Amino acid sequence: MTDMRRHRSGTARITRLRLSFVREQLSDLSNSDSSSNNISIANNYGSKKFPQAIIIGVKKGGTRALLEFLRIHPDVRAVGSEPHFFDRFYDKGLEWYRNLMPRTLEGQITMEKTPSYFITKEAPRRVFSMSRHTKLIVVVRDPVTRAVSDYTQTLTKSPGLPSFQNLAFRNTTTGLIDTSWSAVRIGIYAKHLENWLRFFPLSRLLFVSGERLVTDPAGEMGRVQDFLGLKRVVTDKHFYFNQTKGFPCLKKPEGSSRPRCLGKSKGRPHPQIPSEVLLRLRDFYRPFNLKFYQMTWPEFWLGLNSYSPKLSETVV
Numbered sequence: 153m154t155d156m157r158r159h160r161s162g163t164a165r166i167t168r169l170r171l172s173f174v175r176e177q178l179s180d181l182s183n184s185d186s187s188s189n190n191i192s193i194a195n196n197y198g199s200k201k202f203p204q205a206i207i208i209g210v211k212k213g214g215t216r217a218l219l220e221f222l223r224i225h226p227d228v229r230a231v232g233s234e235p236h237f238f239d240r241f242y243d244k245g246l247e248w249y250r251n252l253m254p255r256t257l258e259g260q261i262t263m264e265k266t267p268s269y270f271i272t273k274e275a276p277r278r279v280f281s282m283s284r285h286t287k288l289i290v291v292v293r294d295p296v297t298r299a300v301s302d303y304t305q306t307l308t309k310s311p312g313l314p315s316f317q318n319l320a321f322r323n324t325t326t327g328l329i330d331t332s333w334s335a336v337r338i339g340i341y342a343k344h345l346e347n348w349l350r351f352f353p354l355s356r357l358l359f360v361s362g363e364r365l366v367t368d369p370a371g372e373m374g375r376v377q378d379f380l381g382l383k384r385v386v387t388d389k390h391f392y393f394n395q396t397k398g399f400p401c402l403k404k405p406e407g408s409s410r411p412r413c414l415g416k417s418k419g420r421p422h423p424q425i426p427s428e429v430l431l432r433l434r435d436f437y438r439p440f441n442l443k444f445y446q447m448t449w450p451e452f453w454l455g456l457n458s459y460s461p462k463l464s465e466t467v468v
């Protein structure tokens with residue numbers, strides 16, 4: 153091969169590589185959760201590493217938005233779909249898990265997100281035995297709204313589902329909450345966090361506010377990039393508020409012809425739930441929220457304070 157032809161084929165390969173990289177970064181934004189599974193990765197450079205950082209929860213907290221926003225960062229490579237290794241597929245072994253990871257170059261970090269890890273009893277020990285240095289990110293959202301969001305998702309799949317209140321209460325007359333219903337149980341953040349703190353110090357965890365991820369995505373992304381030791385590349389210039397969707401979306405990313413919002417399953421309208429049901433649930437969560445604030449103090453105080461207006465009077 154002449155020098156010129158070698159040069160041309162090298163340039164073409166790099167262009168292909170860049171294109172596939174950009175395509176992967178953009179995947180998952182306007183389609184379904186696992187759309188990036190279908191995109192072939194032409195990148196044969198670098199190596200597959202265990203994730204140095206994992207978004208471990210919470211379900212319906214805003215985990216997809218966070219991962220997609222992070223994927224704009226050139227030093228972040230992430231699996232598009234949820235691997236569910238530490239909860240469902242642990243018996244497949246660590247090599248199986250590592251193989252799912254995208255290749256990374258020196259200085260890039262590998263990430264994945266599987267929100268069910270947060271509530272999986274065995275997950276903290278398993279992640280710890282992979283690496284005690286793993287950074288853990290938890291996106292938390294008002295547990296009441298989170299429960300309604302969770303219910304909305306199930307309702308979409310099973311339209312004949314009983315009403316929210318039928319599932320939330322063990323006894324409608326006494327107002328006893330059914331904590332065995334997963335939509336309720338997931339929101340008891342303090343209980344799940346205890347399991348993680350048996351293995352990881354608080355400094356290894358970052359709590360991201362699901363609410364602020366919507367109202368101030370750039371601000372929240374600043375905290376996340378600092379935590380991950382990344383340069384603050386993702387900033388307010390990457391976001392715009394899409395009035396139709398009612399959520400922040402990504403401005404026209406480089407290499408793409410149009411702006412991108414998350415898919416239809418993210419930011420769905422919620423069914424109307426009677427206000428007394430929501431109030432009862434809010435009362436139920438109050439002590440658990442308080443415990444969660446105490447456990448995560450001072451890290452998350454400002455973010456979660458708004459979940460219960462009375463809380464600041466109780467604590468301060």
Ligand SMILES: Nc1ncnc2c1ncn2[C@@H]1O[C@H](COP(=O)(O)OS(=O)(=O)O)[C@@H](OP(=O)(O)O)[C@H]1O
Nearest residue numbers: 211212213214215216217301399400414418419420
């Ligand atoms: N930018 C942007 N666009 C769309 N949606 C956004 C965004 N930021 C946060 N959210 C909120 O993310 C909620 C879904 O959370 P998850 O991605 O963690 O859900 S899942 O557990 O992976 O199913 C989803 O919940 P619902 O509103 O109930 O659909 C959204 O409120």
